[in-house]
Amino acid sequence: MQKRPSSSAIAVIVGACLLFPTVFFVSGRAPLSSTIDPSWQLMLGFAVTHSLEFGRSIIFTYGPLGFLVAKYGLGDLESARIVGGLLLALAIVIAAARLISGVWWPFVALMFAWLIVGPGYDDITWQVFFFTMILVAAAVPSDASPSKATVTAAGAVLGLIGLVKVSFLFLAMPLVVSGSIVLAKKHVGSATAWVSSFVLAFVGGWVALGQDPAAILDYLRSSGEISSGYTGAMSLLPDKMVFVQVCLCTAATAIAGLALLRSKGTVIEKAHRTIVLFVVLGVTWKSAVVRADHYHIDSFLLLLPVLYFFAIKEFLIKGASVRMMAGSALTLAIVMAIAARASDYRPFKNARKVSNLYAESFQRLRNANTSVTPPLRDDVFRGLDNQTKRLVGRAPIDVFGYRQGAAMISGVNYEPRPVFQSYFAYTPLLQKKNLDYYLGSSRPSYVLFDIETIDGRFPTLDDASLLIHLIGSYEPVASSNGPLLLRPRVSGLPKPRLSSLGRVDLRFGQVVRLPILTSSRIVARVDMNLSITGRLVSLLWQAPPVRLRVKTADGRTGRYTFIPDMARSGFLLSPLVQRTSELYEPVSTHPNQALHNIQFVGRYASTLYREPVRLELFELIQ
Known part of the structure; x- marks a missing residue:
């Protein structure tokens, strides 16, 4: 039985x-x-x-x-x-x-x-x-x-x-x-x-x-x-x-x-x-x-x-x-x-x-062998336009920013760098892995490039080391639905280098006036570390928030989220970037966006972080 x-x-x-x-x-x-x-x-x-x-x-x-x-x-x-x-x-x-x-x-x-x-x-x-x-x-x-x-x-x-x-x-x-x-x-x-x-x-x-x-x-x-x-x-x-x-x-x-x-x-x-x-x-x-x-x-x-x-x-x-x-x-x-x-x-x-859940699930099971691509719903950025796809062909392409879906949806030869979304390259080691990828033999022939970030961060903090490299080593050849399409510059041109402008040991709330440069950009390195109390707060809850206040040459002010680890290897500080294309335009065309002064602020920051904070400034010579 x-x-x-x-x-x-x-x-x-x-x-x-x-x-x-x-x-x-x-x-x-x-x-x-x-x-x-x-x-x-x-x-x-x-x-x-x-x-x-x-x-x-x-x-x-x-x-x-x-x-x-x-x-x-x-x-x-x-x-x-x-x-x-x-x-x-x-x-x-x-x-x-x-x-x-x-x-x-x-x-x-x-x-x-x-x-x-x-x-x-x-x-x-x-x-x-x-x-x-x-x-x-x-x-x-x-x-x-x-x-x-x-x-x-x-x-x-x-x-x-x-x-x-x-x-x-x-x-x-x-x-x-x-x-x-x-x-x-x-x-x-x-x-x-x-x-x-x-x-x-x-x-x-x-x-x-x-x-x-x-x-x-x-x-x-x-x-x-x-x-x-x-x-x-x-x-x-x-x-x-x-x-x-x-x-x-x-x-x-x-x-x-x-x-x-x-x-x-x-x-x-x-x-x-x-x-x-x-x-x-x-x-x-x-x-x-x-x-x-x-x-x-x-x-x-x-x-x-x-x-x-x-x-x-x-x-x-x-x-x-x-x-x-x-x-x-x-x-x-x-x-x-x-x-x-x-x-x-x-x-x-x-x-x-x-x-409704069960009805739709059974419908999906019946159509399991039917590959149906749902319609696009992103009204802002749906992928690469046809002209860009023809230009790229089957050459390897990477995406700087966080819209990697554009390359995958478009069917181009997408070969991502290791930390593929820029906002996630938030430690010096992660930034180095991305930079090493571009310095090696597997660097992409094209880059879909856009400055976009999250949580109100300072615009040029994300993947900052690679961003500086792209400005000096790649050039725009087209625009695709907003972002720029970059390719490597002609070989033989001098590589960008950093020239020291000095070092400042500052305290939270202290206003630091920046050098006035009319034709080049300023790169900053910031060494900001948690105190013992700050480490405990970070362990049990969140990292103590820090904001970067800036004032431009024409008197406008801004307040941005600042991530200390993203700034240790250096990031573009001045002039303030408002549009992606500005990174490939002469600095002299945007004199009002040069930063006049900066200030690091945060509630209880003096207690939760060690002071002084070390700020190093460099001129980016291209």
């Missing part, structure tokens, strides 16, 4: 089918665009299909599986997106099943409903689900007696997630170490299976995706460099009221996390479970409050009820006292309510769209 599948197996399969549209409905299906976020998401799929090496040819915060969570795509990798979505939906449901195991059924239904309609089906969904998977998988070693198969599967999940985004890999590493210590106390074989499955899954996935095993260390080093500079360069202040609600939910979750020390198990098992919660909570908190826009804040808010549930689940199991269960349920409801309110009632809005 054939054995019938168990009810739990059926529940997992049904749950995976229900969750699949929510998890990866948007992967690669948004209308094409060449703006900032679509461009880096298009690059994730482009890198895989063009066999670019992560950590060498491409340096970013995402890994070879990052394309699975990108809602913008070029119509390729569709089968991989669907298969990956199904497998990950299955993994998430299994993780959710473990999370709610033994809990009274009303709370089971509540948490599963939250996972479906909480994140919804937009670009924050995958953040919530992946952190949930990490939370559950990392907690496996603290089970009373986990089987070797369960331990192996959990370790492999953590390894594969590290291929999606490097922060997931860095998050998983200490949890794997802590888990191996717990398992070693029980059975050395389980500890070996735990660590080896993590390593083999990561390395095996890396190789299967066409990556060179020797590039793994480069991937870790370069991604670590991006992560180390992220706080200083990408900080964005949150809405005050939302931030208060985030702090309340976080504090409640942290306090509840201490209850894990009272859960069942040995001291080391309880300690590991507590470490898992607080490490995941700490990393997701940092992710939310550094760049505190709705994308990062909402994903953290919608994850908090899951973390809180993980902390108090021992009090919601069958057989727990009614008083304890009622109190835990009430606090969980409060955390959910605050998270929903602070995220602008996203779960309730998503609940009304569930039927």
Whole structure:
């Protein structure tokens, strides 16, 4: 007689089918665009299909599986997106099943409903689900007696997630170490299976995706460099009221996390479970409050009820006292309510769209083998015009700025520099990698060039070293929908050089008058370092903001975001650039844009940064 599948197996399969549209409905299906976020998401799929090496040819915060969570795509990798979505939906449901195991059924239904309609089906969904998977998988070693198969599967999940985004890999590493210590106390074989499955899954996935095993260390080093500079360069202040609600939910979750020390198990098992919660909570908190826009804040808010549930689940199991269960349920409801309110009632809005979600997902599955490129929706910059495409032909081209999607959409021979979006080259090492690429034999024959930045930064801070090189070594030959098309200058011309104009040690708020140069540009190097207090603030929250105030020769003033690490290797300071074309026009044609004086300011900057700040000025001689 054939054995019938168990009810739990059926529940997992049904749950995976229900969750699949929510998890990866948007992967690669948004209308094409060449703006900032679509461009880096298009690059994730482009890198895989063009066999670019992560950590060498491409340096970013995402890994070879990052394309699975990108809602913008070029119509390729569709089968991989669907298969990956199904497998990950299955993994998430299994993780959710473990999370709610033994809990009274009303709370089971509540948490599963939250996972479906909480994140919804937009670009924050995958953040919530992946952190949930990490939370559950990392907690496996603290089970009373986990089987070797369960331990192996959990370790492999953590390894594969590290291929999606490097922060997931860095998050998983200490949890794997802590888990191996717990398992070693029980059975050395389980500890070996735990660590080896993590390593083999990561390395095996890396190789299967066409990556060179020797590039793994480069991937870790370069991604670590991006992560180390992220706080200083990408900080964005949150809405005050939302931030208060985030702090309340976080504090409640942290306090509840201490209850894990009272859960069942040995001291080391309880300690590991507590470490898992607080490490995941700490990393997701940092992710939310550094760049505190709705994308990062909402994903953290919608994850908090899951973390809180993980902390108090021992009090919601069958057989727990009614008083304890009622109190835990009430606090969980409060955390959910605050998270929903602070995220602008996203779960309730998503609940009304569930039927459309499933209908559109099934339509996508029916058309899985039909490569349909959605219409362009970017009214400002849709790609290269026909004249530019004919001029470039099949010669290699790079894009300076953040509209790399223009090259990918246009079908030209796009060969990106390692840190492919200029605003992400925010440390001296990252800037050097881009400059070395242009100084080597692989430099592009053409560059689509545009001065565009984010967060109100000083216009010429992004990829500053390469920008100075392009001014001296490339020249414009055409314009394409606004940006300039550059090509290398005729060989034999003298290379640009820097001539020192002096050095100033200044304090915050001090006005520094600049030399008057009528026919050349001024390059500045700034050595500005955090104090011990500033480092602590940056570690726990954001980098202390600094603003650069400028006054032009005609008396106009401006105030710009200043990123200290971007200015260490030197950046174009004067004259002030307002249009891209001005960089290739004689300085004398814009005398009023020469800077008369500058000033560094910031709230509590004198306390959070070391003084004096060193400013070196140079004349750029071309």
